[in-house]
Amino acid sequence: MKKSKRLIGYMPTFVFCLFIFIIPVMYLLIADSEFSSLEKRTLSQFPKPTIETVFSGEFGKDFETYLNDQMPMRTFFVGTNAYYDELSGRNGMSGIYDAKDGYLMVTPVEDKPTLDNNILYLSEFIETADVPTYVCAVPTSGFICGDKLPINHYEYKDDELIGKMENGFSAVKNTTFINITDDFKKLAESEQIYYKTDHHWTSLGAYECYRLLGGSMGFTPTEKDSFKIESYPDFYGTNYSKSALWFNPSENIEIWENQNRPSDSIEVYVNDGEEVTLSDSMFFRENLKTNDQYTAYLDGNHSIVTINNRSAENDKTLLILRDSYSHCLAPFLADNYSKIILVDARYYKMPVSDIVRNESVDEILILYSLDSFVNSADISGIF
């Protein structure tokens, strides 16, 4: 009796040893994974030790990265930490707010010198290109849907920053700045224009922006009821992965297809620098089955994507300098331009002004998320 009592006092030892021995056993038993779908990156593999790497300490470093990447129950631990952080008061300290109604929102964009640089370089580019140009910045969901935010949060300054951009582009010739923040704020009161688990706008959000662009760019937007809306369940966006709040519910992702357009009128050329692939649809529905569902729009990030629409209302060519927000927007614009060239400066490093000249581009749309305008170092590489 007495002995069992004493033994039970050693419970911490038992728990401790069980824990620190069971994890290495799991390391050995569980096969290493190659890719983390939640983090959207390849995981490091066991580094082969050589005499050189061992003595330089490189093996040690790589081995630790390997251990971290292949940690058994990694998802569980990362999630535990996310909930621990939130429960101990630090909602949003990881960069994502756990907001109301299942919204996960990126923390505010802060002003940086990059923004001034980007405005400057883009202005120069516009002068060189010498065609009518439209600039639009997509505000963040945290700013537009501010009522969903947790009580203690950083202040969103999207209006200030976008105002600064509007100012900066006001003196540039041929340029119209399209400020969508007020309209978006009003819309957000009744509609869901941003995804809850992703930083992107929904198809509805992109459509509403398309309508607003029509007003400035002088085209007649296609009516909402021309679209057949396909809704797919179980969408988890990037904010979900970043937050690691695994209990947050999934949502639907939508594809809006214009029913009135002849089915064979679309050609999409996807150019990733080396290879060009042709597709007859702007929507890559097979990607909905992958872990990166947002690539269903125009197949995600590529250096150049060209959309030809034989049944477009006119014969104009539009060049879009873009980030991923345009993946979802461009299919709407395809109704109004016979040719749309989307250029992603993250991958395309050649002179864009050559494309403007060689493809006799009629108009340019520079559309980025506010975050890209403020943080992207690639924008200043456009010339």
Place this chain on the structure above:
Amino acid sequence: MVFSSIIFLFVYLPAVLLLYYITPKKGRNLLIFVVNLIFYGWGEPKLVVLMIISTLINYISGLLIGNMKNDDGSNKKSAKTVLIISVIVNVALLGYFKYAGFIGNMLHVPVGDIPLPIGISFYTFQTMSYTIDVYRNDAKMQKNFITFGTYVSLFPQLIAGPIVRYRDVEEQLIERHENFKQFNDGVKIFMIGLTKKVLLANQMGKLWDIMRDDPSAGILGSWVGIIAYTLQIYFDFCGYSEMAIGLGKMFGFDFLINFDYPYISKSITEFWRRWHISLSTWFKEYIYIPLGGNRKGLPRQIFNMFVVWALTGIWHGANYNFILWGLYFFVLLMIEKSFLLKYLKKAPSVAAHIYSLFFIVLGWVIFYFEDMGKLVNYIGRLFIPSDGIISSHAAVNVIAYLPLLLIAIFASTPIAKKLYSNIEKRSWSWIPDAVLCLLGLIVSTASLVSSGYNPFLYFKF
């Protein structure tokens, strides 16, 4: 390698524990010696050579001194010579790796980039305690190289202390009586240290980073920032010492405590009795007392204290601000010694606490900023409210970290320990023990897995 890492917790520690307990008692020191070197050389394998050289020098010095002293005493002079040479070599090694860059800079002599070997400040002091103790007959010379090497490189306290004197572990090095009770205590102490480091120190560090880099945080924001750093450095260092003590117990060693709730001190004098005890003890025994301590009159005592505090400062890092930090405490201690201590004893304890904490916290500003301009700037932020009380941005951070700040402040007092000691008497105490141990492991592991954020402050020393 650091304790608060995945590789230590789930590869090194289980492997070493397993090997240790399946090895017969006779072979255990050799095993520890070998795994110590792996631990030490993990990030920078070349350092193992330095460690072995340092061990050899002190091993041989110890043998020489011991043998000379064993003779009829006629060789006392040569013993002293050997001791002096050995101390000079130790100090020279430390000086070269730690201070050459700083001194070169001061004299405008280019010395190139000398990387600081981790833990060198700690193990150099340990080995010097050995040779000096052998000379003073406070310890016997160690003839067995493995046993001596085990002491010098003992991984639990190798890189961040406590500074264990040879004589305190002399017997344990030769014979240890590992047992369940000691192991269990070790687990508990290790877990307390691990959670202090991972769940408090790292988080306080993040808050400090945010507030420090926000020049418009306001006067209150700046104070919260430096208080966060005050808590970070304590939990970082104390947590590491406790992990060391806990690990020591798992392998049958008993080390003395290194931190005794320093932030509840009612004077700076008391603070230095509670902060980094093993370092203060070392300076007292091997510098202050040999210099004459307080036995040679007041002027000499003041001089002795000046020397000790200048050295304490420079021990923490090769830069002016560390010297300044040491001298700052020298001045405070002199003031307390001459008259203030009397008044502090009579004063209401709240006042004494506020006084002590104010100067301790201010001390950490000096300690943190190696750049004098930045140091002056931050002190300005603390006392000149040019940016208002607190910016709304800073307030968001303070509110977010408030629960952890309060927990950290609470954890820096002995209240929790007192409360828990009531539970420990109960027969069911194993339930909270085990639950807390498991929760601590899960949340700490979660934190380690999630964030690459695991900078270890005391690598600098």
